[in-house]
Amino acid sequence: MASTPLIKEFTKGLVSQNTLLVLLLGMCPALATTTSLTNAVGMGAAVIFVATMSNIAVSAIRKIVPDEVRIPIFVLLIASFVTVVDLSMKAWMPGLSKSLGLFIPLIVVNCIILARAEAFAYKNGVIRSALDGLGSGTGYALGLILVSFFRELLGNGTLFNVSVFGEAFKNNAVLVMILPPGAFLTLGLIIATINKIRRV
Amino acid sequence: MKEAKYLIVLTGVAVVCAALLAYVYKVTAGPIEMSKNAAINEGIQAVAPEFDNDPVSMMYLIDGQDPLSPVIYPATRGGVVVGAAVKTVSKKGYAGNVVVMVGLEGAPDGQLRVLSTTVVDMKETPGLGTKAKEPGFAGQFQQLSVPPDGALFKVKKDGGSINAIAGATITSRAFTECVNVAVKAWREHGAAALKAAADPANAEPVNSGADAVKGGANG
Numbered sequence: 001m002a003s004t005p006l007i008k009e010f011t012k013g014l015v016s017q018n019t020l021l022v023l024l025l026g027m028c029p030a031l032a033t034t035t036s037l038t039n040a041v042g043m044g045a046a047v048i049f050v051a052t053m054s055n056i057a058v059s060a061i062r063k064i065v066p067d068e069v070r071i072p073i074f075v076l077l078i079a080s081f082v083t084v085v086d087l088s089m090k091a092w093m094p095g096l097s098k099s100l101g102l103f104i105p106l107i108v109v110n111c112i113i114l115a116r117a118e119a120f121a122y123k124n125g126v127i128r129s130a131l132d133g134l135g136s137g138t139g140y141a142l143g144l145i146l147v148s149f150f151r152e153l154l155g156n157g158t159l160f161n162v163s164v165f166g167e168a169f170k171n172n173a174v175l176v177m178i179l180p181p182g183a184f185l186t187l188g189l190i191i192a193t194i195n196k197i198r199r200v
Numbered sequence: 201m202k203e204a205k206y207l208i209v210l211t212g213v214a215v216v217c218a219a220l221l222a223y224v225y226k227v228t229a230g231p232i233e234m235s236k237n238a239a240i241n242e243g244i245q246a247v248a249p250e251f252d253n254d255p256v257s258m259m260y261l262i263d264g265q266d267p268l269s270p271v272i273y274p275a276t277r278g279g280v281v282v283g284a285a286v287k288t289v290s291k292k293g294y295a296g297n298v299v300v301m302v303g304l305e306g307a308p309d310g311q312l313r314v315l316s317t318t319v320v321d322m323k324e325t326p327g328l329g330t331k332a333k334e335p336g337f338a339g340q341f342q343q344l345s346v347p348p349d350g351a352l353f354k355v356k357k358d359g360g361s362i363n364a365i366a367g368a369t370i371t372s373r374a375f376t377e378c379v380n381v382a383v384k385a386w387r388e389h390g391a392a393a394l395k396a397a398a399d400p401a402n403a404e405p406v407n408s409g410a411d412a413v414k415g416g417a418n419g
Contacts, residue, residue: 035325035326035327036326036327039326061209061213064209065209066202066205066206066209068206069206069209069210072210073209073210073213076210076213076214076217077213077217079217080217080220080221083221083224084220084221084224087224087225087228087232088224088228090228090232090235091227091228091230091231091232091235092228092231094232094235094236094239098321098323099326101323152327155327156327171336173327175328175366175367178325178326178327178328179325179328179367
């Protein structure tokens with residue numbers, strides 16, 4: 001592990017081990033928060049922050065944490081960072097906080113964060129762990145943005161709430177894309193495309 | 201000895217986390233409260249008839265025990281009652297409660313008109329139920345005369361005249377219910393609200409009202 005170049009720890013999370021599109025982790029919030037680009041960016045930023053901070057914290061205290069109590073400690077740290085994000089969003093971005101609703105608090109039980117803490121940060125140094133958290137969080141955010149791009153564009157005719165195809169399209173948009181089945185369709189097609197490209 | 205280490209490490213981490221959260225809570229408590237109040241104030245400004253009083257200070261809660269009961273913000277101009285903004289909650293939303301601020305023009309016992317509406321809070325499906333905020337649907341509740349016989353507004357599916365949002369009938373019904381509840385609240389409790397505002401000494405305890413409004417905004 002220690003011999004891989006530092007930058008790899010960051011980039012592996014973006015493409016080859018993309019948490020959402022390759023490892024297929026964190027699917028539930030990915031289905032729920034990709035109805036608009038704004039939501040996806042907000043959710044992605046929250047995951048990046050929590051993944052990076054919890055990786056740093058776990059890595060920093062890994063030598064004094066006994067194996068037997070590591071999981072409660074991880075959860076405690078993750079929950080704290082998530083609460084920080086949740087309260088900050090409520091205070092300074094009330095609109096975004098309202099539309100993301102429960103999915104910010106639910107980052108606590110997001111498997112990506114706990115998996116990175118357990119599988120990586122607990123065994124590696126602070127800088128490597130920070131890059132790993134940043135990379136897997138960014139990869140997840142990019143996945144969300146990709147999915148929400150298609151869903152908002154086709155389902156609502158807008159990007160970041162700005163009309164793209166004009167009012168006529170907006171009133172007759174492909175409704176199913178905004179609904180949960182649209183999330184499955186979009187995600188499935190994107191993953192299929194990625195698999196196709198990777199095999200070639 | 202090992203157990204002691206567990207205890208010390210766990211306690212240590214918990215204390216640090218608690219301190220961090222206490223600090224963040226303290227910093228954010230003010231802005232969170234302000235953004236909630238701002239949302240209410242903006243809502244009143246947007247829907248009520250032109251007024252020169254402070255509707256928030258005249259706030260009247262119909263049932264102090266029930267945080268979801270309608271809240272009346274009377275609007276007066278030059279001391280004359282011109283209408284009210286009524287915040288109502290419908291539990292029949294597709295995802296949680298739908299909270300709507302309804303602007304009414306007219307005295308409680310006179311001819312009433314729904315001036316305008318604005319959504320204070322909803323968690324409906326984005327792009328679908330949230331279309332209730334857009335003119336296509338909400339525009340139907342503008343300058344809308346209230347039937348004097350007490351008939352309720354209904355969506356077309358229920359035999360009324362309101363066009364429901366395609367694919368979001370539940371949201372449309374919840375929204376329509378909010379308007380009906382607001383009209384009823386102003387009709388039946390408007391006089392009491394104005395009396396309470398004119399004579400604060402005999403008014404309902406304001407504290408329970410203020411707390412209940414907070415609860416309503418959260419719900």
